[in-house]
Amino acid sequence: MAINGSFRGLRGKKLSLAIAAICSALLIWTWEETTLLINSLPPPNSFEMLPSPVILRSPMHHLKHEEKQQYEHGYTDTNSIDVILTEQIDPTAGIQSVISEISTSLITKKVDESSVNMPIEKKGCKYEKGKWVADMRRPLYSGFECKQWLSDMWACRLMQREDFSYESYRWQPFDCEIPEFDGSEFLRRMRGKTIALVGDSLGRQQFQSLICMITGGKHFVLVEDVGIEYGLVKAPGAVRPDGWAYRFSETGTTILYYWSATLCELERLNRSDPATNYAMHLDRPVPFLTNFIHRFDVLVLNTGHHWNRGKMRANRWEMFVGGKPNADRKLSEIGNAKNLTIRCVVKWADLQISQNPELKVFFRTISPRHFLNGDWNSGGSCNNTKPLLRGSEVLQEGSMDAVVESAVKGSKVKLLDITALSGLRDEGHIARDSLTAAKGVQDCLHWCLPGVPDTWNEILCAQL
Structure with missing residues (x-):
């Protein structure tokens, strides 16, 4: 009886551990799938956004003179102006693929709307000025x-x-x-x-x-x-x-x-x-x-x-x-x-x-x-x-x-x-x-x- 009781107790513990492992896996999977949504919400008592894929426009005073001229005249250098910031995101493989897709989507949308990230010709020169x-x-x-x-x-x-x-x-x-x-x-x-x-x-x-x-x-x-x-x-x-x-x-x-x-x-x-x-x-x-x-x-x-x-x-x-x-x-x-x-x-x-x-x-x-x-x-x-x-x-x-x-x-x-x-x-x-x-x-x-x-x-x- 003691042996059977011990066996049943051990089996119960194993079953509990298995269930706990499954629940943990589900929680982790759910967390991965909802991280972007969570990251898009402000934390309590704060209006500061959590790290997320964003596109920043560099301030004019940080640009070189030549880059300022290009900016002012409608030409954008994607290497110096538009920067995709993803380094602060959790480098989990699953979430990275989502970030990659979103970043691609953002860039594609930007190209469709203004062709900023594509090699483009400068606007026609105003030779008279x-x-x-x-x-x-x-x-x-x-x-x-x-x-x-x-x-x-x-x-x-x-x-x-x-x-x-x-x-x-x-x-x-x-x-x-x-x-x-x-x-x-x-x-x-x-x-x-x-x-x-x-x-x-x-x-x-x-x-x-x-x-x-x-x-x-x-x-x-x-x-x-x-x-x-x-x-x-x-x-x-x-x-x-x-x-x-x-x-x-x-x-x-x-x-x-x-x-x-x-x-x-x-x-x-x-x-x-x-x-x-x-x-x-x-x-x-x-x-x-x-x-x-x-x-x-x-x-x-x-x-x-x-x-x-x-x-x-x-x-x-x-x-x-x-x-x-x-x-x-x-x-x-x-x-x-x-x-x-x-x-x-x-x-x-x-x-x-x-x-x-x-x-x-x-x-x-x-x-x-x-x-x-x-x-x-x-x-x-x-x-x-x-x-x-x-x-x-x-x-x-x-x-x-x-x-x-x-x-x-x-x-x-x-x-x-x-x-x-x-x-x-x-x-x-x-x-x-x-x-x-x-x-x-x-x-x-x-x-x-x-x-x-x-x-x-x-x-x-x-x-x-």
Whole structure:
């Protein structure tokens, strides 16, 4: 009896231990399955959260300067900004797999919502916002050596000017770098393509600047004059042709310029009368564009400085709309007329891009004038020769040329915004060294070359 009783007691103890072991296992399993829920609740008398998988945004003052810039401009480095903290969680295998799943879910959700943790391109560079910085590697070509392409009236090295510090500056955008211009590399990239600049004399300056930048100012024997292909030949009695076109034989790259002060069609009202007036068709692009757009790969447009009453009278231009003389008094105002033409040209160019997606069209904003104490014909001057007295930075949002900015908005035509950055460079004009300075007329509109228009081309090339 004693032995049987002892046996039963022992068996009872074993059974109790087994039951206790099973209960403990169940409790442990339950604890593992509910740990995340428990961890999500605040402990008694505390609002402090227990350790859980979280995503922390590093404070700005902990970031390096480069990282701050990336953060401010919409780019996130997942190695330095987003940190998944799981090291304080119990490293039990089962719970770790749950944490892994939740962390993956959080990251996936974050990617889906903002693509923060994926390699992404930086937002488009705002080339118009930045600063002028001294750069002794400038200029990009020599005014002495670019005689083949550069007009004497814009080559300030060939004039009486003695201070050339304006040549040694480059434009530095705040949120990106402008690639260093290389003429040979540019021609390689533009192999077989045609780049057309159409606009007023500031467009011609940009054209000559680009040719000089490509050649380095030196004589290129493998450049062919192909102006005749575009009707760019000097007419009898004309001072110069309406434009020029040059083809770099090695790559087949063509650079051309066509003079059009207003970008709209000008039509002689009486073809037999040399002194006839011209119909200025505000709603029609200049025929050169419509005739040759199919041959262009890149088109740069500009207008602005001929939209004034003095030019209208001197050139005998009469406003036409819809093929008839304009009868709208509001449209007779110069600003409204210019606005209409720019919008019509942009709308037409936008349609051309839709039909040929490979075509790239830019509308350059107006180049600033710096006349003081009068205008070009009333004693105005711009005698400053010290760079950056007006400041060195452009911080504003939006273009100073609101007409062009508004016209291209919503279209596929790109804005080449050079107005504000050029406005800081009043010392870069030809000024009293112009050919007309002896007559008391300073040129505070056109620029010395090499000079500011080289920057316009650097920004253009960066956007191609």
